[in-house]
Amino acid sequence: MFSMKKAAGVSAAVALVLTGAFSVAPADARSKAPAKTLTIWADGQRAPNLIKAIGTLSEQTAGDYVPGYKVDVKGYASFDALKTAIDAATPANGPDIVMGANDWVPALAKDGKLAQFTLSTSAAKNFTANQLGDLSYGGKLYGVPLDINNVAMLTNDDLVQTVPTSFGAMVDYYKANKVSQGLTRGLCVAGGGMSWGAAGVLEALGGAPYAMSGGKAKTTGAPFTVATFANNVKSLLLNSDGTPNGFFTDSDASCKDDFIAGKVPFAIIGNWEWKDYVAEGFDMGMLSAVPGVKAGTFGAGFGSVSGAMLTSFAAQAGDDNAAKSFLNDFFGSAAGAASYEKYEGRPPANKGAAGIASPGLKGFGIAASKASIPQLGTFLNGGAKDTTGLVLGTKAKPGTKGANVPAYWDALPALWTALVSSDSTLRKDPTVASQLFANIMAANAANSVNN
Amino acid sequence: MRILSGIKIAVIAKIILVSLALAILGLLMQSAFMNGDVQIGSFLAVAMVLIALIYFTKISIPMKFFLPGLLLLITFVVVPVVYTVSMAAYQYKTGNKLSKPEALAMLQKSDAFAQVPTEPRYDLKLGWCDGKYGDAKPVAGPICALVTDYTTDKYFLATADKFTVVPKNLVTFSKLGLPNGVTQTGAQPAWEEFYPDEYATYDKLLNATRFKYDKPGMFMKAEGYSVMAVYAARITYDSKADAFTDIKTGAIYKDNGKGNYANTKNAKDVMTPGWRAVVWFDNFVALFTDPSISQPLISVFIWTLVFATTTVITQFALGLLIAIVLQKKIKARWLYRSIIILPYAMPSIMSILIWGGMLNTDFGAVNNLISLIAGHKIHLNWLTDPTLARSAVLLVNLWLGFPYFYLISSGALQAIPAELTEAASIDGASGGQTFRRITLPLLMQMLTPLLISSFAFNFNNFNLIFLLTGGGPRDVLGGASAGATDILISYTYNIAFSKGTENFGLASAISILIFVVVAAISLYGIRRSKVLETFA
Numbered sequence: 001m002f003s004m005k006k007a008a009g010v011s012a013a014v015a016l017v018l019t020g021a022f023s024v025a026p027a028d029a030r031s032k033a034p035a036k037t038l039t040i041w042a043d044g045q046r047a048p049n050l051i052k053a054i055g056t057l058s059e060q061t062a063g064d065y066v067p068g069y070k071v072d073v074k075g076y077a078s079f080d081a082l083k084t085a086i087d088a089a090t091p092a093n094g095p096d097i098v099m100g101a102n103d104w105v106p107a108l109a110k111d112g113k114l115a116q117f118t119l120s121t122s123a124a125k126n127f128t129a130n131q132l133g134d135l136s137y138g139g140k141l142y143g144v145p146l147d148i149n150n151v152a153m154l155t156n157d158d159l160v161q162t163v164p165t166s167f168g169a170m171v172d173y174y175k176a177n178k179v180s181q182g183l184t185r186g187l188c189v190a191g192g193g194m195s196w197g198a199a200g201v202l203e204a205l206g207g208a209p210y211a212m213s214g215g216k217a218k219t220t221g222a223p224f225t226v227a228t229f230a231n232n233v234k235s236l237l238l239n240s241d242g243t244p245n246g247f248f249t250d251s252d253a254s255c256k257d258d259f260i261a262g263k264v265p266f267a268i269i270g271n272w273e274w275k276d277y278v279a280e281g282f283d284m285g286m287l288s289a290v291p292g293v294k295a296g297t298f299g300a301g302f303g304s305v306s307g308a309m310l311t312s313f314a315a316q317a318g319d320d321n322a323a324k325s326f327l328n329d330f331f332g333s334a335a336g337a338a339s340y341e342k343y344e345g346r347p348p349a350n351k352g353a354a355g356i357a358s359p360g361l362k363g364f365g366i367a368a369s370k371a372s373i374p375q376l377g378t379f380l381n382g383g384a385k386d387t388t389g390l391v392l393g394t395k396a397k398p399g400t401k402g403a404n405v406p407a408y409w410d411a412l413p414a415l416w417t418a419l420v421s422s423d424s425t426l427r428k429d430p431t432v433a434s435q436l437f438a439n440i441m442a443a444n445a446a447n448s449v450n451n
Numbered sequence: 452m453r454i455l456s457g458i459k460i461a462v463i464a465k466i467i468l469v470s471l472a473l474a475i476l477g478l479l480m481q482s483a484f485m486n487g488d489v490q491i492g493s494f495l496a497v498a499m500v501l502i503a504l505i506y507f508t509k510i511s512i513p514m515k516f517f518l519p520g521l522l523l524l525i526t527f528v529v530v531p532v533v534y535t536v537s538m539a540a541y542q543y544k545t546g547n548k549l550s551k552p553e554a555l556a557m558l559q560k561s562d563a564f565a566q567v568p569t570e571p572r573y574d575l576k577l578g579w580c581d582g583k584y585g586d587a588k589p590v591a592g593p594i595c596a597l598v599t600d601y602t603t604d605k606y607f608l609a610t611a612d613k614f615t616v617v618p619k620n621l622v623t624f625s626k627l628g629l630p631n632g633v634t635q636t637g638a639q640p641a642w643e644e645f646y647p648d649e650y651a652t653y654d655k656l657l658n659a660t661r662f663k664y665d666k667p668g669m670f671m672k673a674e675g676y677s678v679m680a681v682y683a684a685r686i687t688y689d690s691k692a693d694a695f696t697d698i699k700t701g702a703i704y705k706d707n708g709k710g711n712y713a714n715t716k717n718a719k720d721v722m723t724p725g726w727r728a729v730v731w732f733d734n735f736v737a738l739f740t741d742p743s744i745s746q747p748l749i750s751v752f753i754w755t756l757v758f759a760t761t762t763v764i765t766q767f768a769l770g771l772l773i774a775i776v777l778q779k780k781i782k783a784r785w786l787y788r789s790i791i792i793l794p795y796a797m798p799s800i801m802s803i804l805i806w807g808g809m810l811n812t813d814f815g816a817v818n819n820l821i822s823l824i825a826g827h828k829i830h831l832n833w834l835t836d837p838t839l840a841r842s843a844v845l846l847v848n849l850w851l852g853f854p855y856f857y858l859i860s861s862g863a864l865q866a867i868p869a870e871l872t873e874a875a876s877i878d879g880a881s882g883g884q885t886f887r888r889i890t891l892p893l894l895m896q897m898l899t900p901l902l903i904s905s906f907a908f909n910f911n912n913f914n915l916i917f918l919l920t921g922g923g924p925r926d927v928l929g930g931a932s933a934g935a936t937d938i939l940i941s942y943t944y945n946i947a948f949s950k951g952t953e954n955f956g957l958a959s960a961i962s963i964l965i966f967v968v969v970a971a972i973s974l975y976g977i978r979r980s981k982v983l984e985t986f987a
Contacts, residue, residue: 036651067676068651092486107952110546112557112724118674121572138723140561254814312557318655324675383952385743392930402742403930407949414927422812423832428928436928 035062038069038322040308041095043082047075049343050099054330065330066322086113086311094313096323099146102134102304103377109137116140117310117324123332126350129215130374135307137378143309144331145349147341150303151192151200151268152367154277155286159265163288166295167204170266171236174247177265184263186247187290188255191270194413196302196375200268200290201248202412203371204299205232207434209408210379210445217376219448223441230431232293237420238430250416268301271347271364287363289370303372305349376448382407384447391439405443412437469506473499498522539959540731542710545952547725554726558695558712559688562722567669570681574599576630577657577676578644580608594653596662597622597630597642598671598679606630608642609662609671616665650676695722709733734960744957747933747942752968754841755938759909762848763902769849770856771894774864775886777857795854803918806847810834810919835924837935844936848915852905863897864890899980906976907969916941939965 037057042050050073054060060070074095076082086098086108094113108114119127119141131145155163159181164170174186189197199209206229210217239245259267260280269277274284289298308331314323330336334352341348347361348354354365384405386392393399406414417426418433428436476499483492501522505514514521549557580595593610597617600606606617623632635641645653662671662679669683686695686704695704695712704712707721710728714720739745773791777784794802809816810833822829833843867890875885916922922934922941933942939961947958 035648036654062651063647066650067645067647068649090486107545110723111548112554116561118566118572118678118680120574120675120678251813253811312561315560315658318658320658321654321673321675322651325677328675328678381952386930392928399930400742400746403746404743404932406927406930406932410925410927414925417835418928421835422830423835426832426835426924433928440928 036069036319036322038066038071038097038319038326039095040071040073040097040099041082041086042073042075042099043079044075044077046099046344047073049345050340051075052343053340066325069319069322069326071326087111089113089311089313091313091316094311096311096314096317096319097143097308097327098311099306099308101306102375103381105135105142105307105309106137106377106381108309109140109142112312114142115310115312115315115320117142117144117327119144119332120328123328126332126334126337126352128351130303130372131305131349133216133374133376134305135309143307144327145305145307146331146337147306147344147346148303148349148364148368149271149306149346150364150368150372151189151197151270151301152287152364153187153200153290154259154267154269154282154284155288156259156262156265156267157283157286158262163286164266164291166291167232167236167293167299169295170291171245171247173265175245178246181265182263183265184258185249185255186264187266188249188258188264188268189252190256190259190267191273192268194250194252194416195409195411197252197268197270198412198416199373200299200301200371202299202415203301203373204290204292204297205229205236206293207437208300209373209412209441210376212373217374217379217445217448219445221442222438223445224438226431226434226438230434233419233430233434236293242427243424244420244422244427248416248420250413250419250421271361274361274364284363287367289367298371300371300373301367302375303368304375306346378448379441379445380408382410382444384443386443391443392436405440405447408441408444411440465506469502472502476502494525535959535962538955539734539963540729541956542725542728542730542733543956543959544954546723547710547727549724549726551726551728554724555688557724558722562686562695563684563688564670564682565685567681567683570666570669571600571602572674572681573671573679574601575673575675575677575679576644577650577653577673578642580610580642594657594660595642596671596673596679597633597644598662599630606633607665608633609664611660612663614663614665730956734956735964737957738960738964743932744946747931747937748939748961751933751937751939751942754936755910758841758844758848758936758938759906759912761845762852762909762912763906765845765849766852766905767856767860767898767902769853770858771860773853773857774860777861778864791857792854794850795858799851799914800918802851803847803915806843806850807834807919810843810847834920837924840920840924840936844915844919847919848909848912851915852909855905859898859901860894863894866897867893895980899976903973903976907973910938910969910972911940911965912938913940913944917944939968 040050041047054065054071054073057070057072062068062070065071076085079101082098082100083104086094086100086104089095105114114137119132123144124132127145131148132141135141135143135145159177160173164173170186174183177183178186187201189201191197202208206224208224210223211221212218234242237245237248255264255267256269256276258264260277268290274287278284289301292298308327310320310323310327314320331340332350334350337348337350337353341350341353347365382405384391386399386403386405387401389398389401389403391399391405392403415433415437418428418436419430421427476495480492480495480499483489483495501518504510505518576597576599578595578597580593593612596609598607598609604619606619606622608615608617617633621634622630623634625631631644633642657673660673661682662673664671664681666681669681671679672682674680684698686697688695693706696702697704702717702720703715704720704722705715707713707718708728709730711721711723711725713722737744738748777787777791781787808814810818812818812830812832812835815833817833818829818831821831831839833839871889871893872885875889880888916936916938920934920936922937922945925931925934925937933945937945943958943961943965946954946961
């Protein structure tokens with residue numbers, strides 16, 4: 001019978017062998033400069049498309065894109081999984097570059113996960129100031145814009161043959177055809193939700209998340225004229241008795257299905273889903289920005305960009321300049337951006353690569369060119385406090401001093417509920433609700449300098 | 452002849468299994484130490500020693516059975532609890548996630564200098580000067596940058612110590628017109644571009660190099676392998692005073708004791724990133740003094756109590772009622788039992804999402820059914836009206852939970868001796884009296900631990916709230932930071948993971964509060980019911 005000492009000895013030996021078998025042997029320090037690896041993290045859609053563009057690790061030769069380097073792309077199952085991973089990343093396992101949303105920038109920069117990045121002069125010419133602003137925080141740029149995320153209004157050509165020129169024209173059509181065509185709504189949001197996707201409707205009616213001046217969002221003053229917006233809501237979205245006329249509701253539920261079924265004449269759709277509508281036979285030539293109250297004006301939607309961002313882990317891994325080179329030379333160049341977007345299929349932010357856009361994407365480009373506002377996380381993500389009680393209340397009935405001021409993402413859906421909910425108990429007077437929304441966004445704008 | 456006896460087989464199997472466990476733990480330990488996770492690595496090392504000691508000696512036979520459970524208990528219960536408690540004492544939120552040395556290093560690197568916007572961005576080629584190139588490549592040496600200003604057609608060579616203007620006639624160009632070399636003449640150093648593998652080898656050195664510039668107070672820094680930018684110092688750091696000074700404004704930023712360097716004249720003006728700072732009880736104090744937290748917390752706490760209590764009472768009542776009914780011999784009893792267990796058999800996540808759709812105001816089956824019965828269209832805002840949303844949450848939870856109580860009540864009813872009820876009947880007790888005086892007290896004695904655990908579960912029933920109502924409806928425009936159906940755990944989640952900001956320290960403090968409340972209520976319930984005495 002084995003003695004316990006022998007058993008322990010055998011076990012230790014087996015364990016050591018097994019541990020060694022699973023371990024990675026350290027690289028030979030004297031080996032002649034083997035190719036290093038630049039690591040990029042992306043979500044489950046972007047990662048395979050980038051790999052198609054640059055090749056797998058085994059297909060690449062060191063220096064194909066960055067001298068002395070190969071580029072390894074790691075994909076995460078979903079966008080949320082990628083965000084969770086980058087939030088938890090450490091210098092030991094973090095990537096050199098992460099491909100993500102522009103609204104990640106403020107928090108990741110605050111957490112020290114991103115590093116400042118400088119575009120070369122030639123690459124900088126390929127992007128607009130708004131696009132670079134989307135990937136900046138505290139005056140520092142953190143990445144290269146990849147593609148544009150925006151929405152546009154699609155006119156249902158089964159019902160209406162020409163793109164409307166004013167908001168009123170759409171409301172008139174709805175009222176005239178509501179019963180005969182069995183319309184469930186006049187205008188609804190099929191893509192982007194009731195805050196991001198519905199920004200164009202807010203703007204078309206005279207509202208705004210923040211006031212713009214010289215291409216920059218203002219940190220002081222009211223974001224819009226409350227009386228004008230409230231009057232537009234009363235005349236276009238409400239009946240004379242103050243009840244909603246049904247043209248625009250506070251819910252985006254079943255919008256896409258209803259639109260395709262011919263029960264909604266106008267829908268706001270995202271540029272990531274236009275192919276679904278083409279498959280149903282809709283004409284992408286009917287895309288436009290949301291028409292404004294005055295004919296010829298348009299409501300600006302968010303024209304945000306996704307970005308390839310430089311992480312602070314790159315410097316710690318000794319890959320900082322390699323990562324910067326890849327960002328400049330691949331994503332910053334027209335050829336590199338085009339080769340990626342050929343597979344990704346979104347409208348490229350890079351002007352030089354815009355020629356690859358399909359007719360569908362061109363429609364979104366036209367809509368964005370008519371009216372677009374940058375998506376500024378520092379203004380939209382909230383964080384302000386109602387120190388006076390007058391942001392969320394009035395002099396007669398002040399709110400709680402020190403209460404958190406909601407983010408735009410929560411405030412706009414709440415505004416729609418207050419204006420056009422089918423439940424009368426949830427509705428507020430349009431002027432009161434609009435004033436509260438304006439107060440909220442003004443407070444968040446003032447607080448943006450602290451974000 | 453038997454080569455191996457049964458005992459030998461058992462010993463060999465033990466060696467293999469323990470070796471595998473040790474190998475896996477060893478691998479994890481190695482990777483933990485390599486990642487700098489010293490605490491995890493140390494714990495794994497101790498675990499390995501314990502496993503070897505317990506299973507290869509006769510030091511303690513009972514521990515051979517207890518050790519796996521003990522290690523798992525420490526890993527998955529004790530450590531998270533200790534971690535949560537310790538995090539509650541920290542300023543641990545968005546912008547305060549690093550250690551102080553990490554944050555300080557980052558601030559010194561990223562904020563210490565800023566690009567000079569009035570200076571051009573140059574094109575860059577990296578290489579070596581002064582003969583430190585060619586076949587006899589240097590092991591290390593000053594990187595020499597060939598800098599091109601295309602706007603003025605000027606060329607420079609720059610190292611950390613020297614900035615030299617290079618006459619164009621000494622620069623050689625590739626067929627594409629790009630500079631690719633500098634000819635050596637007299638004092639003019641020669642220059643040769645990096646070999647391809649040198650970019651990767653010297654990236655870290657390049658990142659640390661500040662190239663000399665011809666203007667005072669400025670230097671150049673590579674921004675990749677092809678861009679050179681001009682920088683100037685923006686802030687200075689005094690390590691003795693542990694303070695930063697803004698060179699332009701003169702503002703002084705000192706450690707504010709809450710994880711940031713803050714402007715001494717404007718506390719709101721803080722430098723980021725900050726760090727995880729020990730703030731002791733600040734997060735607990737904020738629970739009761741910060742109106743943005745304390746005000747919703749009280750209403751959320753009350754609703755959580757109501758929700759958990761009502762849920763347990765209704766689920767138990769319905770489950771027991773059905774158990775009593777189905778105790779009697781009725782036709783197709785097996786069918787009823789099967790149907791009643793169905794909600795319990797279905798994944799609750801699916802059931803909740805389906806209920807969410809059925810409760811939709813405009814298209815939901817519930818409103819359609821009510822409309823059908825009423826004979827006209829009825830719009831009940833199940834999920835957007837505060838009262839109806841709370842009712843909906845209770846209703847859906849009743850649906851999800853009553854089969855469980857039906858099952859345990861059925862079992863408990865069968866465990867009550869029939870003689871007791873028969874004796875009561877002979878003594879003239881009515882059915883109601885028998886139930887109240889005999890069946891229910893006996894049931895309660897058996898089921899109280901389950902009722903208490905159900906209460907604790909529902910006190911933290913995050914899935915239901917998150918999936919059905921998301922905690923809403925919430926009067927956002929009115930400044931409500933908690934929704935009508937938010938319970939403490941969903942409210943905590945919103946604080947910890949709301950858009951744009953995370954506050955783990957505060958969320959940990961609320962978690963501890965939840966633990967204290969649930970523990971206190973459970974303990975009270977157990978003592979009142981004297982359940983523990985029956986186990987004594």
